[in-house]
Amino acid sequence: MKKMDETLEMLKELTDAKGIPGNEREPREVMKKYIAPYADEITTDNLGSLIAKKVGNEQGPKIMVAGHLDEVGFMITRIDDKGFLYFQTVGGWWSQVMLAQRVTIVTKKGDITGVIGSKPPHILSPEARKKPVDIKDMFIDIGASSKEEAKEWGVKPGDMVVPYFEFTVMNNEKMLLAKAWDNRIGCAIAIDVLKGLKNETHENIVYGVGTVQEEVGLRGAKTAAQKINPDIAFGVDVGIAGDTPGITEKEALSKMGKGPQIILYDASMVSHKGLRDLVTDTADELNIPYQFDSVPGGGTDSGSIHLTHDGVPALSITIATRYIHSHAAMLHRDDYENAVKLIIEVIKRLDRETVNHLTFA
Numbered sequence: 001m002k003k004m005d006e007t008l009e010m011l012k013e014l015t016d017a018k019g020i021p022g023n024e025r026e027p028r029e030v031m032k033k034y035i036a037p038y039a040d041e042i043t044t045d046n047l048g049s050l051i052a053k054k055v056g057n058e059q060g061p062k063i064m065v066a067g068h069l070d071e072v073g074f075m076i077t078r079i080d081d082k083g084f085l086y087f088q089t090v091g092g093w094w095s096q097v098m099l100a101q102r103v104t105i106v107t108k109k110g111d112i113t114g115v116i117g118s119k120p121p122h123i124l125s126p127e128a129r130k131k132p133v134d135i136k137d138m139f140i141d142i143g144a145s146s147k148e149e150a151k152e153w154g155v156k157p158g159d160m161v162v163p164y165f166e167f168t169v170m171n172n173e174k175m176l177l178a179k180a181w182d183n184r185i186g187c188a189i190a191i192d193v194l195k196g197l198k199n200e201t202h203e204n205i206v207y208g209v210g211t212v213q214e215e216v217g218l219r220g221a222k223t224a225a226q227k228i229n230p231d232i233a234f235g236v237d238v239g240i241a242g243d244t245p246g247i248t249e250k251e252a253l254s255k256m257g258k259g260p261q262i263i264l265y266d267a268s269m270v271s272h273k274g275l276r277d278l279v280t281d282t283a284d285e286l287n288i289p290y291q292f293d294s295v296p297g298g299g300t301d302s303g304s305i306h307l308t309h310d311g312v313p314a315l316s317i318t319i320a321t322r323y324i325h326s327h328a329a330m331l332h333r334d335d336y337e338n339a340v341k342l343i344i345e346v347i348k349r350l351d352r353e354t355v356n357h358l359t360f361a
Contacts, residue, residue, distance in 0.1 A: 004169065010034050010191070011176065012167040014184035018106055020073035020090045021213040023160040024048055027069040027180075031187045031210045038194035039208070049224040050210040054194050056202040061231035061355040063347055064207045064312075065193050066221055066301045067186020068214030068237070071179065072325050074161035076105065076140075079151065083144030085114065087161060091215030095135050097326040102164040103140060109154030113164065114140040163327040174257065174333045181329040183214065185319050186236040189339050196344040203351035211301050218268065221301035225308040231355050232275065232313055234343055235302030238331070239263065239293055239318030252293070254320040256332040259289030260339035263316035266295040268303020272313040274358035279315060279346050288342045291320070313358050317343065 004012065017027040028050050036042060039052035072091030079085055098116050105112045118133045144150040165179035190208035197206060207228050212220030239261040242252025254261050262280060264271055283290045306314035317339055322330045
C-alpha cells in the first residue's frame with residue numbers, strides 16, 4: 001500500500017463510507033468531520049442533506065456548492081428459504097457489471113459479505129448463454145443455509161447493500177480507483193472549497209452541501225436548496241470519460257487529466273449562460289484547464305436546484321470518470337484539484353453586483 005497524504009486519506013474515508021440513497025448517515029458523518037473545521041455552522045435538512053455554511057459577507061449572495069452523499073447500490077427485498085437474498089437496485093445499474101461481484105450487506109448486527117450470483121452458464125441453453133443475465137434473476141449469496149440463519153445474522157428486508165472495493169492509488173499516482181466516486185468526489189470538492197476559502201476575503205455566504213438521494217431523482221438537492229435559497233449554485237459530480245477504447249468523440253469528448261468538465265446541457269438542465277461565461281472566463285484568465293461536455297442521458301443536482309424558489313442560476317462542474325455505476329471507478333487527481341481551484345476563484349470574483357448582473361441566455 002502506497003503512503004497516502006491527507007487528501008488521499010480523506011478521499012479513501014469518503015469512498016469507503018457506505019451510503020445508498022436513503023441511508024447516507026455514514027458518508028454524512030465523514031463529510032461533517034472534514035468540513036466542520038472550515039464552517040461557521042452545520043445543519044441538515046429534514047431528509048438528511050448536510051449543509052455547512054461559511055460567511056464572507058452577511059449581506060452577500062448565497063453560493064451553494066453541492067455534491068451528493070449517496071452511491072448506487074442495492075436493497076434487500078426478501079430472503080428465500082435457503083438463505084439467498086433477493087434485492088432491488090437503488091440507482092442505475094447495468095446488469096453486465098454485477099455478476100460475481102463482492103458486496104457488503106449492512107445489518108443491525110454488523111456488516112456481512114456476500115457475492116452476487118445467478119444460474120451458472122454450464123446448465124443454460126446455448127441461446128440463453130449469449131444473453132446478459134437479467135437483474136431480476138440475480139441473488140446475493142452470503143453462505144447462509146436457511147432463511148432462519150440469515151435472519152439470525154441480522155439480515156432483514158430493507159437492509160442496504162453496497163459494492164465492496166478497496167481504495168487504490170494506481171502506479172500512475174494521479175490515477176485513483178475506488179467505489180463511490182459518484183459522488184464522494186463532489187463531497188470532497190465541497191469540503192476543499194470551504195477549506196480553500198478559509199483565509200480568503202470574499203463577499204459571499206458559501207454553502208458546502210452533501211445532498212441525499214441524488215441517484216433516485218435529485219431529491220435532497222431540492223430540499224437543501226429550499227432551505228438555503230441560494231443565489232448561485234454549482235452541482236459538482238462525476239461525468240463521462242471518453243478516453244477508453246471504443247468510445248468516439250461524438251459519444252463522449254472528455255479525457256481524464258484535461259481539466260474539469262463544464263456541462264453545457266444534460267437531461268435535467270440547460271446550464272445558465274451568464275454563469276457559464278463567468279466560470280470559463282475565470283479559467284481562461286488563470287490558465288485553469290477545463291473541458292466542455294454535454295450529457296443528454298444524465299443529470300446532476302443542479303437539475304433540482306435551478307428550479308427552486310424563483311429559479312437559481314446554476315452550472316454543473318464535473319470530473320471525467322471511467323466506469324461509473326459499477327464496483328470500481330477511476331478518476332484523475334489533477335481534475336479534482338483544478339475543479340476546486342476554479343470554484344474558489346469564481347467565488348472570490350462573485351459579489352452582489354456581479355450576481356445581479358449575470359446575463360440570461
